[in-house]
Amino acid sequence: MGKIGTDDRWKIVPPIIEDLKKKAKSLGLWNLFLPKYYPEDPGLTNLEYATLCEIMGRSHLAPEATNCSAPDTGNMEVLAKYGTEAQKRQWLTPLLNGTIRSAFAMTEPNVASSDATNICTTIRRSGSNFIINGRKWWISGAGDPRCKVYLVMGKSDPGHKEKHKQQSVVIVPADTPGVTVVRPMHVFGYDDAPHGHCEILFQDVKVPVENIVLGEGRGFEVVQGRLGPGRIHHCMRSIGLAERALEYHILRATDSSRRTFGKLLAQHGTVAQSIAESRIEIDQARLLVLRAAASIDSVGPKEAMNEIAIAKVVVPTVVCRVIDRAIQVHGAGGVGQDLPLAYMYSGMRTLRIADGKKMFALHDARHLA
Known part of the structure; x- marks a missing residue:
């Protein structure tokens, strides 16, 4: 569309x-x-x-x-x-x-956004206002009719000698003149309406200086504070998704109406093994998530960065494998519209990319004093 x-x-x-x-x-x-x-x-x-x-x-x-x-x-x-x-x-x-509802506008189409210092959206001070120009994409939630505000990351001081102090985050009301939601991005054919993951154009968007978050040049601090806990929340939810996929897997494998060569699917060694592998991997991934959550509680998100990053890398990969096994045991039905498995896989495969990008953003934030 x-x-x-x-x-x-x-x-x-x-x-x-x-x-x-x-x-x-x-x-x-x-x-x-x-x-x-x-x-x-x-x-x-x-x-x-x-x-x-x-x-x-x-x-x-x-x-x-x-x-x-x-x-x-x-x-x-x-x-x-x-x-x-x-x-x-x-x-x-x-x-x-x-x-x-709200959205967070960081990722850009024309740069390698896994290194957030590459962001080239400009946030220029003009008297008592900031003027924002740039293009963002994969901005989740921007399609929702209830989305009333964006937090926008851009470069406010591109000449600063410390590259991690060149960026700022500003609050932009969604109805500000110059903001255009260009299109929803599709994930394996899904557009996630009405939520969406949108491309947005900012053309001479003017907001008051009071809309700065924390202060000029402190965008990476804001990103660090946001993406650490936020990404671990994704991992927490993903474990639940994996458990649901495994349930579909087991129900299919033990369905008495589904027999091959006279046996239930679960009575075949390869199917039983795939269930066991999913059980083992989910339990391992859950422990990494719980460790990261406990670390955030004890030392804060900045000091828990390694635990967060490990969980973020492992969990989406594991959950993709769990969902893939569930799809496989369902045959063609696993990729069809009668079950949620294909949609679950599309979201989790995307999270592998999103988590990798945000991991680098958090890594960069460690350079801050």
Whole structure:
């Protein structure tokens, strides 16, 4: 499809989402992701949240229904950690209430964004405003009609002698003149409407200097604070997704109506082995995630960078293998529309790329004092 807005799927959010959000709020299952060292938190540690996040990861709807879905979680943590009181009132409060959604604009099409120092979107100071020019893509959530604000990373001081202090992050309301959502990007044919992963053009976008996050030249600090916990949340949810895929695998392998050469599929050695391999790999990956979550609790995301990076690299790769085995045992049905396995695989295969890029961003942030 072309531009956002040419299809009703980009304008309508399924009503069940709001119904589930009301129910989650009434049960106290709301904003569980925010660690207990923030005043807005629900009182959980990252380790405690990890076990809940795994359960939510089993469902495509559960993270949003509990206001624990990306990219909002990372953006809310940025605003909670670095935002001014005015920024919190304007953006954090409605995000915490679940009345709006947000996006984080970092990746660009014309540079190797795995090295975030390459980012070439410009953030130029002009009197009491910043002027933003550049093109971003794979901006998750930008297609959602409830998306009201972007956190945009760009270069505010390209001549600074320290390359990790050339960037800044600014808050850009989605309806600011000069912001154009060009198109949704497709993942193996899925466009994820109405959420989307969009290409966005910023042309002479003007925002007040008060919209800077933390300060000029401190973009990498913001990225570090956002992507560490945010990426480990992806890993937590991914473990839940893997468990669900393994359940599909086992149900298929033990289905009495499915026999080959007179045996249940599970009675064939290769099928039994594939189930065992998935069980082993999921349990190993889960321990890496829990270790990373515990490390964030004890020493903070910056000092837990190695544990986060290890989990981020291992988990999507493992989960891809688990889903792939589940697809294989289902035969052609595994890649069709009657089961969620193909969609699950497309999202997890994409996460392998996203996690790799963000790992480099976190690695770069270690250069900061």
